[in-house]
Every structure is written in structure tokens, then in C-alpha cells.
Amino acid sequence: MKKPLLALALTALAATAALAQANDTLGKIKSTGTVTMGVRESSGVLSYTLGDGKYTGYHVEICQRVLGDIQKQLGLAKLDIKYQPVTSQNRIPLVQNGTVDIECGSTTNNQARQRDVAFAVTTFIEEVRIAVKANSGINSIKDLNGKNVATTTGTTSVQTLRRHERAGGVDFKEVYGKDHADSFLLLESGRADAFVMDGSLLAGLIARSKNPSDFKIVGEVLSVEPIAIMFRKDDPAFKKAVDDSIIAMMKSGELAKIYDKWFMQPTPPNGVRMNMPMSDALKAAIANPNDRPMEAYQAK
């Protein structure tokens, strides 16, 4: 009779200990000398793989610098960064359960997610746009009435599309690709007349396509989404360390240089250029660093 009770008490104790440790990321980094960065296989130039377990991109580089600052702050001689690829389905659970300490991909900061995780100050602002074939004659969401519109399953763009369909009184047929490459194939093969997705992803897909001049990005901005680096909730010391490091880069102009490197210059592995000048929204976010969720942007 006593044994199960004891086991239960021990488990409960272990669970609280694990919880306490999980919410002290700085302490965990200091005691283990390692940190796990969550990265994406292909999230445009924000975070992607070069193969062989190597990851790079705009957010990956920012995170590497942030972790360098944290290493200095903790006085560690050596900090071992492990890279853990994540997907949009598993990124939040992996951050919550401690597998990933800092996620550097393309995660939208919104209120629903803020219940589960925390975000650093916004480092990128995504604008949802429409990509079409250059000769299609489509210039705005109104031209999409009765057309097939592609987007990718498991993205916020699906919801955006639904809202615009309802609000604008336009009626189009959605087709869903299972990933961005698949959705682009729908546009390329003519199964879809337009592809609605984050502007930076569209620019990347078009830049890497066989004939980039066959496609163009048109129309109004359908939704504005702040993209940020994500980590565990209720860990103010770690959030402050990350935010301080990013804000210092914003003030020194370092962040603008990193932006230029990834969005204006040729990017590895093939030297493709994104040609995406910094948007006014991102300039504002750099001038006034903040971690406001997506809902705050829509209210405007």
C-alpha cells in the first residue's frame, strides 16, 4: 500500500524538479554547456537546410549571435549549439517539453500561441500576398472570383483566405498543397490560378523556379504577421537575455546588415537573390522593438 504512494510522490517531485529546471533556460545552458536550437528544413531564407545537418538563414544567424552573447554573459568558455529540425506541427510541443530551447524558424507571434510559449521582440514581418502567372491578368483579390486559389495545409494563410472570402464577398475554390513546393507546383501546372502565402516564401519559390519571370507577386497585402524567435513561457531571465541581444543588434544597425545579407544579396547554396527590400512595417519594428502579437497589427 505504501509503495505506490511513495512512487507517486517521487514522480511528482521529479516532475516539479523538471518543471523548475525547464523554466530556467539560462541555468540549463550554463550547467550543460549546450543549447538546442529549433530550425526549419525549408522556411524561405528565414531558416533552411543546406543538407548534411547544416542549417542557415536569417533567423538562424540572428540566433547564433544571440547565443554568442548569452555565452559571454554566462562566462562559458565553450557553448555547443545543437540543431533540431522542427515542423509547424511539432515546434510548440518541442519548445514546451524542453527538447528545443530556442526556436529560430518562421513562427507567427499570435495570442493563441502566447498561451503556450513566449516570443522575443519581432525580427521579421511577414505580409501575406498573392503569386500568379505573369500573363494571367490577375491583379487583385477581386480578380480571383471563381478561380482556383492554392495555399498550403497547416498555415495561417488558409484562415486569412477564408476571412477575405467571407468579408469581400468573393467566391473562389481553394486547393491545398501539402507543402509550399507542392502548392507552387499547383500554380506552375495550372491547377491553381493563384498561390496565397507569406511574401518571403513566395519570393523564394519564384526565385528558385525554372523561369522566375513567368511569375509575379500582385495585389494588396492580405494579412500582416509578426514573425519572432520562440522560447519557453515564464522564463523572464532568458527572454531578457535574448531581447537585450536582439535590441542591441537593432540599435547598432547590425540587424539591418543581416537583413541585407539574406534578402538582398545572393544566398547559399545556389546564389539565388530574394530581392526583397525591407518593408516599412519591419523598419518600424526595428525602430521600436516590441513583441506585440499578430492581433495588434490587424486592429490598425
Place this chain on the structure above:
Amino acid sequence: MQWDWQVFCEDTLTRELQPRCFGQGGDITYLEWMLSAWGWTVSVSVLALVLALVTGSLIGTLRTLPGAPWLVRLGNAWVELFRNIPLLVQIFLWYHVIPALVPALKGVPGFVLVVIALGLFTSARIAEQVKSGIQSLPRGQRAAALALGLTQAQAYRYVLLPMAFRIIIPPLTSETMNIFKNSSVAFAVSVAELTMFAMQAQEETARGIEIYLAVTGLYIVSAFTINRVMAAIERRVRVPGLIAAGGAGGH
């Protein structure tokens, strides 16, 4: 962890809680969306199952025809073609590659192509079972049927197939349940079924665990229902002693 089952009563546009869990004025809740997704899953599965049973029985029978080596070879080629290519690859071949070669197929909706792809994939497996069922019968059965003056077609219709089908009901039950589970690949070609609902809704609501648990429950209910239907058929058509005699190789 904290449960939040109310997420199913939220409107899919505004995410406001709806009284009675159903949306008004053309708006839908996540619950309604999930039920409609379940409808797509069941439609894809049942139609693919019908196609698979018809084609599979035909091809399986062809493979046992005596004195028709080319039909047997055709049947063998069919089975090897459809069961040696991964299902997801077949779906993409039907959706992306074949319409590029045959422009007439461009206008065919993804739903129809998925039913064809899933149906033909499963038909190869059913054909294999039908063939094994027929071959498990003692050779004397066919000979006796022909000796009685039945034609080859009549021998199949009245003697061989009724016994073969009774023998293969257990593996057929597994196959019908598999078709429900395999129908989840339909999300890859834009059919709004349960797996697509799960991927999309968990992204929108950030309540992945509740959504996936509910979807898992619906898959279990669907697969178990078809399992019970097949079990009822098995009981209904059972002829006492028939399969035991067939299994023992005759006497």
C-alpha cells in the same frame, strides 16, 4: 496539461464560442468542419472500397483462369504494378503526372483521382487475396463443376467464387479497415478530409492534442464500424463445415 475541449465550439472565422456548438448564417464551427471532414474521409474510403472490390475480384479471378496465359500475365502485371509503388507516390502520379500526359484529365477533381488511386492500389491487394482464396480450394472442385456440364463462367459463379470469398473474409476485413486509414493520404491532393482538418485546425487553434485525439477517435469509430459490418457479413453467409472442408484439402 490543461484540456480545452471548447475549441470545437469556436467559430472558424472569429474564434468566438458559439452557443450550442453550431455556427449561424453560413459560418461554421470547428466541430462542423470536423464532421464535414469525416464525411469526406468516409466518402473517399467507401467509394475506393467499391472500386477495389470490383476490380480486385475481377483481376484476382483472371489470374486463376486455366488456358489463358495472357490474361493471367495481365493480372499478374496489374498486381505487381499497383502494389510495388508506394501509395503516396501513386496519388501524386494520378494528380500531377497523368493529367500532364493526358490533358483531358486536367479538369477531373482531386477527389475522383484519389478514389481511383486508392481503389486501384487496394484492388491489387484484394486480387491477391481472391487468387489465394480460389487456389486454396481443392482442384477437384473445378473439375467436378465442369464435369457436371457447367461452363467455366458458371463454375466460377456457382462453385469456386462463393467458397473462395467465404475463405478470404478475414483478410478482406483487414483490407477494408486499411482503406479507411490509407484514405488519410488524400489530404496531399487537396481533399478536405480528417487528416487535413487536423493539420489545419491545430495550426489555427494551437490545441493540437485535443484536435488529434478527436480525429483519432473518428478514425477508430470508422474502422471499427466497417470491422463490425464485415463480421456481420461473415456470420450471415457462413455455411457450417464448408471452410473446414476446404481448408483440409478435400476428402
